[in-house]
Amino acid sequence: MDLSRRLFCATAFIALALVGCSDVPETDDSTSSTARVPAWASDAVFYQVFPTRFANGDPTNDPTRQTLEKPIDDVPASWSVTPWTRDWYEEAEWEQEMGGFYTSVYERRYGGDLQGVIDRLDYIDSLGVNALYFNPVFWANTLHKYDGNSFHHIDPNFGPDPEGDRAMIAKEDPMDPSTWRTTAADSLFFELLGKAHARDIRVVIDGVFNHTGRDFFAFQDVRENQSDSPYAGWYKVSMYDDPATPDTSEFDYEGWWGVPQLPEFADSEGGDDLAEGPKQYIFDSTTRWMDPNGDGDPSDGIDGWRLDVADEVPEGFWVDWNEHVRSINPEAYTVAETWQPAAGFIQAGGFSAAMNYFAFAFPVKGFLIDNVITPTEFADMIDARRTAFDDSTQTAVQNLVDSHDTPRLATMIVNRSDTGYVKPDRFDYDWGAVVSVRDNRSYKVRAPNGDERDLQRLVTLFQMTYVGAPMVYHGTEAGMWGADDPDNRKPMVWDDLDYDVEDDHPFEQERPSDPVGVNQDLLDFYRRAIQFRRNTPALRTQLFQTVQADDERNMFAYARGRAANAVVVVLNRNEEAHSMRLPLPDSLRGDYDAALSTVDSGTRVQNDGSALLLELPAYSGLALTRQ
Known part of the structure; x- marks a missing residue:
């Protein structure tokens, strides 16, 4: 997933930034958005948490070599959990055996878990944010967890009893919600949810409903039983193994963006919906997290969903799913991940909002970061792209600058003059643009200097005073830097931990020796800026x-x-x-x-x-x- 996803996302971030305003579709202002957009969204300041890299609150549940994505024989026996405070580019013995940093880094595990988030709620609360967005928390083998093994259980290694949870899950019928149990990890997630709600912090989680991992229960059965599997219609299988031949390599299927580790769900016969089996399972899983007690009271459930690669899932599914979500909780917030013009798409699918790459992040990068468009061009661009949304949607879109799918804001600024930034003549992607030292040896991996931190504060001021709901990627407020995936997923910096100086380079090039830790001045500014936004009613209107x-x-x-x-x-x-x-x-x-x-x-x-x-x-x- 990561390599294809990063290539798409990083190049889209660069090339789409300066697409002409003529590419913004018209919307029908007569269509009311009140049913789609909860009132609380315009007051939200989101904080994005990438769980495996946020905080390790319980070392006893750390992942093991057996729980990795790769087959165990492909990972050296010397594998171990990576120390949280180690120099990011320093390679352990097992990483060197695997062939170097960019080969082994995806098998690193640092032990981030839900207890770590609970332990750091005071910090989150101190920022002034009032909404959390979690990258996937469901059971999966990778560090990013966009390759789910199931959608109805929290990852066992996020909770206090991984082995017990896996044994419990094995006794269930995944297609019969009446057999679903509450694991220790599930219980801890509900505890986290309650503690967040007690602080008036809402919680939005990631829904990955386009594809699964190969260890997802349905795909496992298809691999084992082929066309005889009761789940045979769940996936886009182009060829099953022929039992009459000794060759067992005939099985072929469609993976997301060609990645075999991410088999895609099949569409309905007409192509305007997901197939009936996965659709029902997704609806049942959705209900589980939105109304955990099944009593019709959603106050103990999550407050919304961020939907991964939403524009690659049939629109008919989203119409029905969004209706299902709001039948459980009319105040639920659903935000679609899309890197393209979003107004027409989110309205047609029934979403509350979009991750606002096209109408916010791209123009901001073009003017405030890369300085390749003028203030006049910037004004015209943000006006055209903002007003493509109806009024209530404008105040609810998620205004992010960086995320787990982009370089860190600080590193965008450090590399602002040599990122290959282009101004396309049409709506297209520049596949030659690079945002990582992996693809461009001149890409800088160093910490920002004073002028670059000044620019970061300037970007943040605009983010906190513009129309829409700001979202900060965890650690950006504390000064973290890093290129595109995997370098944007370093372990969170905490002021009660001592970090190694970062002086290694993945290609053994010379670089400065950069101390790693919380940038208190920057953090204080983020707190002031967030508080200013929350205390100023004019900033929460359109x-x-x-x-x-x-x-x-x-x-x-x-x-x-x-x-x-x-x-x-x-x-x-x-x-x-x-x-x-x-x-x-x-x-x-x-x-x-x-x-x-x-x-x-x-x-x-x-x-x-x-x-x-x-x-x-x-x-x-x-x-x-x-x-």
Whole structure:
């Protein structure tokens, strides 16, 4: 999964960023979104947690060599769990035996688990976020867990009794929910859910309903019994083994993006839905996590779903599934992963929102990170792409800059001038673009410098003051850096752990010796920015207007809200300090004070009644509120 997924996602992130606004589809504003978009979504600030790399709260449940994705004979006997604080590029003996960093890294296990998340809830709460998005937590063999063994159980190695959980699961009939038991890992997840809800933090989990792993119960049976399997219609099988021949290699099937480890579910006969078997199983699993007690009260269940590769699953399935979700909890949030224009797709499928790569992350990368579009082009692009959504959807889309599928924000900035960033003439992907040292030996793996951290704060200011629900990938707020997968999945940095200096390089090139740990100044800024967003009602509406796009100075100013509640934000993307006279429209005139700055000093604000006179240092931004 990872190699194909990363190639697609990384190149799409680069090349789609600057697609012309003419590619944004029109939407039917007459279609109400109130049934799709819960009211709480516009108030949400999301925090993404990649569970296996967040925190190891229970070393007794750490994965073993027997639980890895690869056959045990393909992994050296010297394999062991990787120390949490080790230099990322340092290779253990077993990794060297496997052939080097990018060959062995996917078999690394650090022991991240649900107890680790519970132990760090105080930290999560201190950020000011009020919604968690978890990458897959269901039972799977890989570190990323997009290759599920089942959808109705939490991974046993996330809980306190892995062996006991696996023995319990083996006694169930996976197609009969009445036989499903609650494992120790399931119970711990429900405990985590309750503790999060007690802090008014909602929980959204990943649903991977396009494909499974090869150890998924249905696919295991198909492999064993071939066309005689009761699950034979579940997958896109092109050829079964012929029992009349001694050759057992005839079995062939379709894997997601050609990856055999990820067999794809079959579509219905008409192609507008999933096949009946997997569809029913997914519906039953959905119910399990949304109404755990089966009593019609969803308050003890999850609050929503993020749907993996949603635009590769038939639309008819999503229409029915979203209706099923809201029949359980009308306030559920469903967010589709798509890297393309999303407005028409999410409306047709019944989703609440999309991961907002196309309408947010790509323009942000083009202007604030790579500086390859002007403020005027940026203003036109975000306006066209934002207003393709109806009003309530605009406030609910997940505004992310980085994730487990992209380089870390800090590393995007470090490599902003040499990432192969392109401006395509059409809606297409640039397969030659690279975002990893694995494919481009000049790609920098070092920590950011001071100017680059200033740019990160500038991006964050825009993220927290723009229309939509911000989402921060865990560790970005603490200063973590890293290229595309696998380097964006380093273990989380914690201030109570001592980390090795990062001075190794995967190709033995020279690099700086970079201390690893929490960047407290950056973390403090994220906390202030999140709090500012949550305390400022104007930032949670769809109201947005460009006040000035200054291409000469590379500055951009915009307003949120109206009249007494208005917020004005000014961004200086220039490497030099600049002054700006910012005329205000009549509806925004008044006296303003600086409310949030990305820098500690060097800014100045004056009011002359009809305009703001501003001074901003290089790579800085300022949010102002009415006096």
